Amino acid sequence: MPHESFQAMLVRKSQAGRITAAIETLSFDQLPPGQVTIHVLYSSLNYKDALALEGHPGVVRAFPHVPGIDAAGVVVESNDPRYASGDEVIITGGGLGERIWGGLSQFVRVPAEIVVPRPAPLSLQECMIYGTAGFTAGLCVAEIERHDVAPEAGDVVVTGASGGVGSIAVAILARLGYRVTAVTGKSAAHDLLRRLGAAEIVGREALHEAGDRPLLKARWAAAVDTVGGDLLATILRGAGPHSCVTACGLVGGDHLNLTVYPFILRGVTLAGINSVDTPMPQRRMIWEKLAEPWRPAGLNELLQTEIDLDQVAEYAGRLKAGQAIGRIVVRLPR
Ligand code: NDP
Numbered sequence: 001m002p003h004e005s006f007q008a009m010l011v012r013k014s015q016a017g018r019i020t021a022a023i024e025t026l027s028f029d030q031l032p033p034g035q036v037t038i039h040v041l042y043s044s045l046n047y048k049d050a051l052a053l054e055g056h057p058g059v060v061r062a063f064p065h066v067p068g069i070d071a072a073g074v075v076v077e078s079n080d081p082r083y084a085s086g087d088e089v090i091i092t093g094g095g096l097g098e099r100i101w102g103g104l105s106q107f108v109r110v111p112a113e114i115v116v117p118r119p120a121p122l123s124l125q126e127c128m129i130y131g132t133a134g135f136t137a138g139l140c141v142a143e144i145e146r147h148d149v150a151p152e153a154g155d156v157v158v159t160g161a162s163g164g165v166g167s168i169a170v171a172i173l174a175r176l177g178y179r180v181t182a183v184t185g186k187s188a189a190h191d192l193l194r195r196l197g198a199a200e201i202v203g204r205e206a207l208h209e210a211g212d213r214p215l216l217k218a219r220w221a222a223a224v225d226t227v228g229g230d231l232l233a234t235i236l237r238g239a240g241p242h243s244c245v246t247a248c249g250l251v252g253g254d255h256l257n258l259t260v261y262p263f264i265l266r267g268v269t270l271a272g273i274n275s276v277d278t279p280m281p282q283r284r285m286i287w288e289k290l291a292e293p294w295r296p297a298g299l300n301e302l303l304q305t306e307i308d309l310d311q312v313a314e315y316a317g318r319l320k321a322g323q324a325i326g327r328i329v330v331r332l333p334r
Pocket of ligand 1: 045046047048132133136159160161162163164165166183184185186189204226227247248249250251252273274275276319320321322323324325326
């Protein structure tokens with residue numbers, strides 16, 4: 001190993017139930033078992049990581065825990081024939097930072113099944129600008145295409161548009177020629193969203209004001225919803241005939257107050273998105289698309305804030321409060 005010990009963000013729970021998160025020095029024998037050991041150079045911050053830092057039971061399965069659902073780095077040891085020392089690899093999801101110690105650490109040891117070779121020509125850092133957020137946006141776009149919603153079909157609405165998943169979805173859809181309506185709660189993000197290609201920007205409240213009839217004026221050919229709750233219900237009520245509404249998030253709530261009319265009268269498809277357990281062939285296909293044909297022009301310049309491990313807690317707080325814009329890449333100490 002290149003190091004005798006290394007640094008990681010450890011979340012602990014005291015006997016009194018108090019959750020703390022702090023950078024600690026670990027030795028390699030503390031890493032969990034796994035076939036591939038990776039020197040992590042970049043990770044990223046996602047909404048789930050902010051939850052993990054608070055010890056949220058939906059993300060953290062056991063304490064102590066290392067959060068970080070994303071990691072990009074170089075293999076230093078492998079017992080699996082698919083990977084050798086020196087290979088550049090990435091991990092997004094697959095249980096990393098949930099049931100497996102995660103990427104907010106200089107080293108991870110993981111099952112080979114969740115490792116993906118770096119999708120060239122993306123650099124490791126660019127892979128983490130995408131991270132799970134970009135991968136999830138990619139899954140949503142793939143689902144919209146699979147349902148044959150062409151750019152000519154009409155507007156695509158993206159909620160939580162200034163967040164990680166939302167901003168990348170706006171950029172990819174605009175690049176593919178869709179007319180994108182971005183829904184955001186932040187006036188400070190309007191310029192960014194326009195530069196990413198949004199044709200229209202709507203405030204969250206304006207969408208809610210659409211009333212509570214079971215069906216609203218058919219407005220959307222497709223949707224990428226990262227918010228859930230009432231906003232998702234409003235979008236489904238206003239979804240057009242044979243539209244595809246992809247749902248991946250719950251920052252605005254986990255309940256859906258809805259009738260079946262959008263489904264049985266308009267043939268609306270509600271497509272659920274799960275980026276954690278995506279089968280490997282689909283995972284690789286999405287990464288290939290993210291690497292070349294879907295890559296937004298402004299990926300590096302527009303979407304990235306780069307931070308160090310000791311800034312993670314501060315930025316996770318901003319994410320949790322819905323204040324972050326774009327993607328937060330974490331640079332691990334070398
Ligand atoms: P971010 O925190 O980066 O973005 C979320 C955005 O949602 C915010 O920036 C804000 O955007 C908006 N928002 C925040 N709070 C509220 C609120 N109370 N009501 C309405 N909108 C709000 O998170 P991510 O993009 O990383 O993730 C978004 C969601 O998707 C999360 O719920 C996350 O858990 C989920 N997710 C799910 C995955 C899956 O596999 N299913 C994978 C990845 C993420 P704005 O101000 O522009 O409205």
